[in-house]
Amino acid sequence: MFKKNNKSQKNPRRFKLLTLVITAFIALLIGGAGVFAFMNQRLQAAVQTNRSMGKIEAVYSALYSNYYKKVSRQKLENGALSGMVNALGDPFSEYMSKTETESLNNTISSSxxxxxxxxxxxxxxxxxxxxxxxxxxxxxxxxxxxxxxxxxxxxxxxxxxxxxxxxxxxxxxxxxxxxxxxxxxxxxxxxxxxxIPVKTVTGHLDKDHKTVGYIQVSTFSEKTAAEFKSEIKKLRKQGAKSFVIDMRDNPGGLMDQALKMSSMFVKNGKTILQVQPRDQAAQIYKAGKEYDGGFKVNEKTVVLINGGSASAAEIFSAALNQSANIKLIGTKSFGKGTVQNTLPFNDKTELKMTIAKWLTPDGSWIHHKGLQPNIKADFPSYVYQTAIDTKKTYQLGEVSGQIKKVQTLLTALDYNPGKENGYFSQETADALKKFQADNKLDQSSKADKNTVEKLEELAASKAANSDNAYKTAVKQVTQN
CATH class of the missing domain: 2.30.42.10 (PDZ domain)
Structure with missing residues (x-):
């Protein structure tokens, strides 16, 4: 997301109808047919704007003066501004109050x-x-x-x-x-x-492969590119000869940080991003010293993505994939292909507005589509199971979707509950009793709150060691 520092003026210049008519007349006199057409278009636009603003002003005045109970000017103003933005149907454009603006700025600065x-x-x-x-x-x-x-x-x-x-x-x-x-x-x-953590980049050497550096980027904030460069240098000193860059569950953030980081992996002059405003040709961003300061990463690298990788995380991943032939491993990314800018006002409110599409180096628009990984790999399916409702205790003979979840976790933890069909069978009861005995719980053979919470805790722990995407990534960068 771009963020400008321009301030809105208290008294913005308005087109005066008479001025435009005179200007159009002068253009006609000097014989500029093209100029006349252009000015006529501007005149029509100004007339339409005046009509719209007049109607908005009339509604504002009527509500403020005649509504059956008193309403504040600020409330009407905010409602009008928010209503115009909401009419776009764009979840990434919004009019933000002073508090909301401060919240966004805090997010950008990771504090x-x-x-x-x-x-x-x-x-x-x-x-x-x-x-x-x-x-x-x-x-x-x-x-x-x-x-x-x-x-x-x-x-x-x-x-x-x-x-x-x-x-x-x-x-x-x-x-x-x-x-x-x-x-x-x-x-x-x-x-x-x-x-929320201020540091957006963390890393370490793989415990089994000491030449593989793992780097996780949680979001793209003001210092992310600098943190990323520092982490690369640190891991190199520790012996890293290849890198696994984890962009999973990274919701994005500042586009300039993604440009700086992408350029580190891409040869100078190669495209890393295209940005296309309305009715304009796409602006091409190419790797070079202006972004990476001459710092390059030439070691073998792969990038991890998933459904939570969005925006700047997708810009980075697409650039490395398409312009540096670096493989993406994991699952399809989120798919946010638009660029936002902010227009700040003197009262410390802001308009956040989508101003352009961003395209991958090859010109693709991934909005609502996402990036597809070169190699699909993920955690075991039980990781994506919703939490089990602990308000009830489940027992022999019952049937429910919650019981099926219990059976799924028992199977994941190598207890045999029988068929995972939601029916609380004797096999399920026996498996549950063994689980309870192994974990020093009341051996009731029932799925009570304590049992369910322990099941979920141990399943989550096992899942952390079942990161198939990461294992695949390490294999990719270590093989000859």
């Missing part, structure tokens, strides 16, 4: 308190793009495409994105309750707000 989930407006719903690693949202198991139905009991249907974000964020240590819908199931998570 905010919340739960650590990047969200967007999708129709009338608030949808998670991706949880940021090592945050309450990630630890609670929230995932890309989860719908936030309620925040602290308040329905989010039809609520603005900025309002939802302001409700999620809050003072460090306070709790927020999110009702989540994933596919056709709903569940509730209580999260404790925390300071």
């Amino acid at each position: 905010f308190t919340g739960v650590g989930a990047e969200v967007r407006k999708n129709g009338s719903h608030i949808e998670i793009i991706a949880p940021i690693d090592n945050t309450p949202a990630k630890k609670a198991g929230l995932k890309a495409n989860d719908i936030i139905e309620e925040i602290d009991g308040k329905s989010m249907t039809g609520v603005s994105l900025s309002k939802a974000v302001s409700l999620i964020r809050g003072k460090k240590g306070t709790k927020v309750t999110l009702k989540i819908r994933r596919s056709d199931e709903t569940f509730t998570k209580v999260l404790t707000r925390a300071k």
